[in-house]
Amino acid sequence: MSAEPVLVMPGLEVERISDARGEPAALRAMRRQAREVLAEMVLPDRARHLWRYTDPRLFVPHRESVGAVPTEVRADWVVNGSHSATALIAGGAVRELELADVARRAGVTVTDLHGADVEETLGSAVPPSHGFVEALNTAVWQGGVLVRVPAGVRLAAPIELQIVAGGSGSVATPRVLVLAGESSSFEIVENHLCGTLESSHVLGISELLVGPSAHVRHGLVQRWHGGVIGHLTVRARLARGAKAQLSLASFGGAVVKVDAGALLEGEGAEVETCGVAMGGNRQHLDHHTEHLHSAPRTRSHLDFKVALTQAAHSTYTGLIRIAESAGASEAYQENRNLLLSADARAETIPELEILTDDVRCSHGATVAPLDAEQLFYLLSRGLPPGQAQRLIVYGFLDQTLRRLPQTTRERIEALIAERLHSED
């Protein structure tokens, strides 16, 4: 049992941040409260599975600085293709905001979170008590956006957020809040990128409040450079009849922990989580998913795939919890791991906690090497071994992407292909 206090960070200058950003009183109060929560916390017990394979101390930043920020907006940070709105968060601030006419006319807003009135909503899906990383972010987050899509609005093109990690030794603490009005329907994609090749921390939180009968497709595409130590927390709260699709694509970073999940709070809510993770070199990837059913007739589905090369290490822990109040619910969970090297390592812990009997629930997990028969078949068709292997890995991961929106799917597929070719 670890009893070390988490941090007595000089950077917990909550007041200074609030002053500098001219924040409303409610935000300042929230930061103060988070700082108090943090002061009471100790680092998580390593015996608990959530932190069994990843050292929590890695995510405790040693500096307060948000780091030097490149002044130019680099070409690869710009969103291509059509979109309803874009925002660029870099260096602890919102650098650019752009709203397409069609979205503006529909009443969609994308605003700087520092000045927003979010007393009732911010922190309602990820409170400071969630964990030390979340308490830390809530106390000192800098650079955040609020996305609000009014009731009944359906957007054809996605909302794209570009979130850039800071420079050497910096700590980026981005924060995203998405409010989806009743019966709204849209896609929002967060692209987590890097500004420099230097090492830095990213501790981010994204919250999605999905209103009754709304349908939100959320993508988290992470392609940091090799120097980033990052922790991203994503939670969606689903009201009656709401639907959410959470997709995770993890490619970069040195040590990465992602905690993504859904709170199925309204009757008939549904969530689908699709994840792919590719690890190489000595990357350490740790993904946790949670589907918490607390209302009747809720459904959840999870498909998470991991492919590892070289000395990469992946941990997947997943929890499905069906409360006593969630009768007639269904939950499925599947985690598959492909190990492509003798030095790769994978752990998988898919957990079920079922507190009532009127449920259908199952999960499965596998760890296996490349299928020798598939490989043999492709070789017999004249494919060179490298290409055959790439094709199998691509097919393995691509199955999970099938249900994603077309453009996002294509973008992730391109990243998979790029990564596969860079491994040669």
Next chain:
Amino acid sequence: MASPPLLTDIGSDYSQRYGFRNPEQYFVKAPIGLSHEVVEMISRLKAEPEWMRTFRHRALDTFLAKPMPSWGNSELLSQIEFDQITYFVRATERLGESWDDVPEDIKRTFDRLGIPEAERKFLAGVSAQYESEVVYHSVKEELTRQGVIFLDMDSGLREHEALVRKYFATVVPAEDNKLAALNSAVWSGGSFVYVPPGVEVAIPLQAYFRINAERMGQFERTLIVADRGARVHYVEGCTAPVYSTHSLHSAVVELIALPGAHIRYTTIQNWATNIYNLVTKRAVAYEDAVVEWVDGNIGSRLTMKYPSILLKGERAHGEVLSIAFAGPGQHQDAGAKAIHLAPNTSSKITSKSISKDTGRATYRGMVKVRRGAHGSRTAVQCDALLIGEKARTDTYPTMEIAEDDVRIEHEARVSKLGDEQLFYLRSRGLSEDQARLMIVNGFIEPFVKELPMEYAVELNRLIALEMEGSVG
């Protein structure tokens, strides 16, 4: 330490020279609570060799130093008062209770299961032995002829010290966990089995046959060694409820399957529902050896039991087949572990659980494949059946894989007793009770068919009892 070394030496000298082996008259029951004095008394009373005495004392230090597990049902675990337990009672002392003191529900269950009178008293702790002497005699002759050793652990240590010393605590060291340390410090009773190379024991060895032994000890210690190519099936416990006034049962069981050996260990645990049953069971399997745990958990308030297999030799195979029945107020926290340390090893874990009313069944498992254990395979299958809207089931499997050329599969399913199945069976003229029982029996069938016949019959009767009045 309690007594000065000189006095200890004098004591052991006496016992050797004059055979003062029965100090029961002087000391039959340790004082309440746990201390080095108590450990010293137990060891001296049993006239144990120095190494075992030291082992016990070291284990006690480990027990005192280790924290309670921080996982599992901490609420129930924190209720155990280690200071309020009597750590050693001679078998004869247990006869203090009378048949009238045995709770009604236990007696009723004996009745319904059709357990013979003498055996009932034995199970209820009212009689120290029951009349199996005739059966035992012929079994014993056959075993002796084959060179098989089958003794209670205390006698095993006295009569075969070298063998015991070679293997004792090699699979479950005292440092393994807090409760294994506790058992190591105060163990008493349990079985010692040694099967010589190439010997196949034809009939299942049952702890039943060991008359007058300290079979139902609170802290029993069992060690089974099957030498090269040997084969043995050991059956522990029985389906009838075991009544005890003690609140804690904490056994350690070690199985050692040397190359080519085959050990099957069958237990059906049906402690009374006041018991905490916290058990460490682990096996090691060498080249081409097979170890099978067949494990049933019906009774107790809280059971924590995860039969484990270390697959240490190439091509070793391990299986765990378990069922758990968690009735009102019970928590069956059971599971299995398979640790693959050598190439081409295989394991199979099948777990079935039934949670009824406020019962909670937990599967907690671990599959590890260490680097170098290439070609290994494992398949884990967990099925949970829920009866009643307050029933709870959890699945906590852990898989740690550090080798690419392996196949690991885990699957779990949770379902409730299906309305459709019930409807079908009722349409065939079965009552609702009969239909439910039939579904539950079908669910645990893969387990029951692995049991010796008399156990299978008793288990079926027992399940019928547990399922009574489950309608509504």
